[in-house]
Amino acid sequence: xxxxxxxxxxxxxxxxxxxxxxxxxxxxxxxxxxxxxxxxxxxxxxxxxxxxxxxxxxxxxxxxxxxxxxxxxxxxxxxxxxxxxxxxxxxxxxxxxxxxxxxxxxxxxxxxxxxxxxxxxxxxxxxxxxxxxxxxxxxxxxxxxxxxxxxxxxxxxxxxxxxxxxxxxxxxxxxxxxxxxxxxxxxxxxxxxxxxxxxxxxxxxxxx
Numbered sequence: 001x002x003x004x005x006x007x008x009x010x011x012x013x014x015x016x017x018x019x020x021x022x023x024x025x026x027x028x029x030x031x032x033x034x035x036x037x038x039x040x041x042x043x044x045x046x047x048x049x050x051x052x053x054x055x056x057x058x059x060x061x062x063x064x065x066x067x068x069x070x071x072x073x074x075x076x077x078x079x080x081x082x083x084x085x086x087x088x089x090x091x092x093x094x095x096x097x098x099x100x101x102x103x104x105x106x107x108x109x110x111x112x113x114x115x116x117x118x119x120x121x122x123x124x125x126x127x128x129x130x131x132x133x134x135x136x137x138x139x140x141x142x143x144x145x146x147x148x149x150x151x152x153x154x155x156x157x158x159x160x161x162x163x164x165x166x167x168x169x170x171x172x173x174x175x176x177x178x179x180x181x182x183x184x185x186x187x188x189x190x191x192x193x194x195x196x197x198x199x200x201x202x203x204x205x206x207x208x
Contacts, residue, residue: 032056065180103154108206110155116140116147117162124151124162125172138162143192145185148176 040051046054055063117124122140127150134153139146151159165172177185 054055062180082109106152107155109149110151110158113138114158114162115148117144117159121167122162123169123171124159125165125169126167127151128167137174138171139174143185143189144188146177147185148174148177 033053033056035049035058036053037047037049039046039053047103055066058066115138116122117138120140120142122138124136124138127135127137130150132153134156136151136153136156136159137148138159139148141147
């Protein structure tokens with residue numbers, strides 16, 4: 001590592017070297033960001049250009065998680081090819097079964113989200129990012145953190161008691177959280193809730 005320079009010690013040769021290194025670094029950064037396109041809405045699938053933009057701004061932890069996810073998906077795809085899953089799903093019965101399993105998983109998630117919405121401050125609004133009519137987004141706040149989920153039209157009855165607001169309502173504005181951030185917020189809220197409960201139990205025990 002070069003020693004720190006001062007006005008008295010720096011020379012023109014050093015300035016030329018630093019300028020050359022700066023120019024090279026700027027060129028490498030420009031090459032790294034070539035082709036990227038900003039992507040802010042986590043509720044939509046990014047294009048390749050948007051994926052590059054997100055990757056260039058991801059933390060080390062987020063990059064490792066993304067690589068692990070891609071690796072797992074590749075393994076799953078390879079197993080599907082080896083086991084000829086695509087051909088097996090050609091039959092209407094198998095396709096109907098898989099569709100039912102998928103829809104059942106989404107409905108189960110919707111029931112859990114509806115339960116969370118009943119326990120916390122929540123609103124539900126039309127989904128502006130989905131062209132198909134009837135889709136909504138439920139926004140809830142827990143521990144000062146926002147969390148949001150898309151709601152399929154068939155699951156809408158589960159949320160009939162949640163406050164319905166228009167899409168431009170201030171309470172229905174996505175704060176930019178990613179899916180990973182959302183579930184990290186849930187984990188943090190769960191930990192804080194348990195800690196507070198233990199502290200309350202300890203205080204009540206000490207009062208007896």
